[in-house]
Amino acid sequence: MTQDTSADAAPHPQTPFHDLDSYLALGRVGGLVLSPDGTRLVTAVQSLDPGRTGFVSALWEVDPAGERPARRLTRSAKGESSAAFTAAGDLLFTSARPDPDGTPDDDARAALWSLPAGGGEARVVATAPGGLGGICTARDADVVSVTAPVLPSAADLAEDAGLRKTRKDLKVDAVWHTGYPVRHWDHDLGPDADRRFALSLGRLAEGEQAELRQLTGAGRQLDEAGAALSPDGATLVTSWTVDDAGAARRETLVAVDTATGERRTLVDDPDAEVGSPVVSPDGRWVAYVTSTITSPTESPVVRAGLVALDGSGEPQVLADDWDRWPTSLAWLPDSSGLLVTADEDGRGPVFLLTFDGAPGAGSVTVERVTADAATFTDVQVAPDGSASYALRTSYAAPSEPVRVDLAAFVASGAPGEREPVVAVVLPSPAPAPELPGTLTEVETTAEDGSRVRAWLALPAGASAADPAPLLLWIHGGPLNSWNAWSWRWNPWIMVARGYAVLLPDPALSTGYGQEFVQRGWGAWGDKPYTDLLAITDAAEALDEIDASRTAAMGGSFGGYMANWVAGHTDRFRAIVTHASLWALDQFGPTTDHAYYWAREMTPEMAEAHSPHRYVGDIRTPVLVVHGDKDYRVPIGEGLRLWRELLADSGLPAADDGTTVHRFLYFPTENHWVLTPQHAKVWYSGVLAFLAEHVLDVPEGEGDRVLPTTLG
Template sequence: MTIRANKFTPEVLLSAPRRSEGNPNSDGSKILYSTSTYSFEEHAKTSEIRVLDVKSGETSLISDSEGASEPQWLDDDTVLLLSEGKEATSVKVGPVKGFGNSYDAGTIKGSVGNVKLVSLDDGAYGIAVTGKATPSGDLYNEKEDKKPQTSGRLYNSLFVRHWDHWVTDNRNAIFLATLKKDGDKYKLSQLKNALKGSQLESPVEPFGGTDNFDISSHGLVFTAKDPDLNPATHTKTNIYTVTAKDFWSELSKGINEPFKVPIHGFEGASTRPTWDNEGKAIAFFSMRTDGYESDKNQVFIIPDWTNPGWVQHLWASEDGKGSWDRSPQSITWGANQEIYFTAEEAGRISLFASSSDFSKSTRTPKLIVKGGGISSAILLKDGSLFLSSSSLIENSLYSMLPASAFLEISANGGSYSLPLNDSAPGQDPATRATKYVSSNTRSGSTFGLSRDQIEEIWFPGANNKTYVHAWVFKPSNFKKGHKYPLAYFIHGGPQGAWEDSWSTRWNPAVFAEQGYVVVAPNPTGSTGYGQDFTDAIKGQWGGLPYQDLVKGFEYIKENLPYVDIERSVALGASYGGYMMNWIQGHDLGRQFKALVTHDGVFSMTAQMASEELYFPFHDIGGKLWENPEGWAQWDPSRFAGNWATPHLIIHSEKDYRLTMNEGLAAFNVLQVRGVPSQFLTFPDENHWVLKPENSLLWHETVLDWINEYAGLEKYTEWRAKNGAVRK
């Protein structure tokens, strides 16, 4: 780390090197990763691909070329990466030691990404990448695209724009090729569009990537939106296979038509298709309910790729909900039919294990590594697992769960005896089952942060029927007997959660280091506390969650003596922004000195301008004309006559999920009512503020706003006096 500062400031957060998930070689002795750093002095980002030698702890440069990305291992000593230029993408191959001697294995005339490789018996590799395909099925090349003479766009169906862009005729597709030795160098074959002529699109926008498809020696499995349903009103995606015994050797002859895997009774999104390590079986997730993007993922297995119509449902139950009350997020196949899942549980993303053998899978998965926020688990050749994770104080941790830490699944039905541990940085390595590999921030100490700043509380929620979990983040210079203003964080979603993981957008440590005690509750609708708790928000947007937040505020007032409740502020984005607007019109709003809404809902009827209409249709309980009372019941604009608390509104122009007019309307109400208020907008940002310079302005504006009303020094004034010293 090259950043030095008096305290953990927005500049430190945004300038800190951002390290990708680690990509280990077969024995985990070397770890490939990419890292990027932004300089506010140079107003520029630098990116590198590096390799970590685990034994020595030393790193070395693979490439710092502009456009280099997605490093992959061909073998333990050879690296492949993409190098994107202005008109084409090069596939480069070279030795991990001395990659400067790399060569071009092939050139792809267009922009591609999401590389996946599979080793084939003849020493060759199958390779998959994704990119935009034209209506004819060819890889789209922006330089060759003919520019129209008009700027007009004509549409005749829903989904005219998505997330932050207008929809065009070009669609995501998966392209396949082989890498074979030609002399002493690999050569890339011609790319084949595996989806050509199928009317299917994969990865699924806006967030689909390598998690939407997988390859093996026998072919391709992927997820795609159901082509017979409009994506604006449906979430249904299907699993498709494209397979053959000699799939890759026959690739030049053509690709079979995708086979749609039958998943009876499950009409929602099917995701995360993953081949096992032998290329025989496939695991994936599926949801029951169409139109509900936060339904529970349930686990399915295709035991034999030659019979993809044979699908087994693990941990099924008579009520259809599934006996494992967690919604897994990722799949990693192990040895001996073991299978690993990451899943949210009580504000953490943890690792669970089970057997994929249908006859032994009567018991639900067992917790084996307690997060932190585990983002990936990769199997090594000795059966160990390489983990990438983060926490509230650590932006990138690599660790290992050794094979020796496991006890075999017993033969009497799949019982486990596995080590539990908290993988968060700062824990004594001698007391945890995972083995430390590398911390990007020295367990947070580079930022001046420690686990001592973090606590957890549980308080009675709405009607005292459930308990609500919350994170508490204190300043690093916290002193007993002192009181600190409260920053009350409300998360988005609403089916989401504050987790023990790192963020560069809503990082509680930045606010705590201003002098706040940050309390981040996970009220009704939050994920990781059982599906019933998540589902309970339907038709209750301003109901049960609001009651939980009122109860939480009362709990803080009565039980956290170090909080100066009279100097409280509240902040939220997306659904959290909706809740800020809702709170503003209700009694809880009068308890805060200031509020901050980022990209929140002002009027429920304006949700008809959203691109994904299935979302309000599900959560509110029907279409606008079918349930007008439900749409009106939780509409913040109905209570605009009560708005009185100073309020900062932030809304960006490329947010097509919640249109910018929502922010303007809220700001206009505040101004007309004479309520102190500000409006911040970015013409080039979407639902999130991602560009470093914009993000810095976001932090400056937010911190100055709340600090003034909480009785703290404005951040920009503190910085003018002290500055952040960087080397």
């Protein structure tokens, strides 16, 4: 494939992926909620702010019938998120935008807003000094629950406000810790922690705010908690984190009385973590997701669970013989079953789990509902059960709202014999962009007989006469799958520059059964590595691929694998390793949740599979990318990798310090590199590095083949 590298040769933008500014300007749909009467769908759309330095979200309404175009509901510089409908049909959301009836405050925290069902202006209905979030609403009652971060010594929100003011005035940001962890992903934990509150909105006078009734006290039990209200609003069900030996933590499930705050435990399994609770419409049952606690020799087993809301009987595991891992649960309106999403074969379909009798009394049947080669999220069920709504995504399109005809599925045959249905796309506030190529699939057989498959994004025009260079992209996780659109790791930007991008699911990937995960467990450098090479061989054998021009890249666990690849083969022209694990003995104690890593590998396993041991065998140019605020894979991994590449690799820096390796460092970014202009630098830097080593662009001129130059 020819590539014009002259200084004046800017590619003609044919799709948004040919120009990074156009790509960043694309709207991004996320989240979906359905009104109690089933007539309104609301989603959020993220877009660039006027300065193009950040993203803001606005709420849009989507017609469930698919007849009317989407319409915008909110508009502010601060943006709106976390939409939820009350029993009366009012739309709640959180936003830090100024209250028209209040005093302007540039440091305002997110408040709870209400947009009346009958029309009118949105107004603030509740505030807290540290902001509000975690909205839960009751289906049949005027009860709402929210979270608010509160300083540990504050008895209530009024005292919290005073303590916050004192810390701010004295410029104190120290945090006193009494437990573990102290960090999570990209932020420091503390000094405050979430507490749960309940409120009622039914009789608020104009300008009046609801009283927040505190349900839980001080502590870190609600970190990252999932929660749901019973239909009558009398009970809040929430995950509740408890401490275990060895500075470990584990999620349990509790029920909280929203009138008294009395708490009782529903599920406390010392061998599993439980979360994502949903309460049945009849108010009798709680379904949840349970995941067994791992050991260095046993991978997790993820299942759906069921427990009576009143605490009677023992918790049950549902469909234990179904070899898939549930990712979300939604009840049918008559409480006769659940819609379940799960990864499967590079997709994430919707499944119907029905009880053969009353819930908790017998066996269950699981059937696939959706036929789409796509992944479904945010599933919402119509009040009459005739349809469900969701966001559908794949590597062919970003998230878009769809309707699934459940009535047609049920009518297609007897249980176990029904035909999956194709979802109907609803008018989206952010229609899917045109792609610069095509999406296909590749598969092969590994040495042990396991099937390994991948998505392959091919540039338009790739052929035997004009084959495309290949990029092997390795996903993170490692318990993950390339089955949903990614804005941060988007292959179509590379496809627009002429590359074919291979998105494989090697051992440890989800959606292929328990054994497929287990075959890579505790031995990251074995089956995951050989699977990657096998699927790369299969892709390179295609007529459309130029096997002489290949590169490999990955982030997080994918970065680990990129480092491992670099130390075990020189078949690739370049390696890009983002937020990567390098020295596993160093990574283990310093990652944000070290107790999880201790469950994953013994010290001996970590030593055997640590990429840093093979630095002397690296003879491929490597681009290291890392953000300083990455607490999952601390910056020390990137710093040590960079120094050892230059000093100890098989391709070290010259005596004068010059090197073919590069380090792209982001002082204020985290694990993902999220801000728009930094994302632009990330894509530009990766493209420049690849252009030099894969497209044979002269050294230092890689930016000349980019849609924009690096500053």
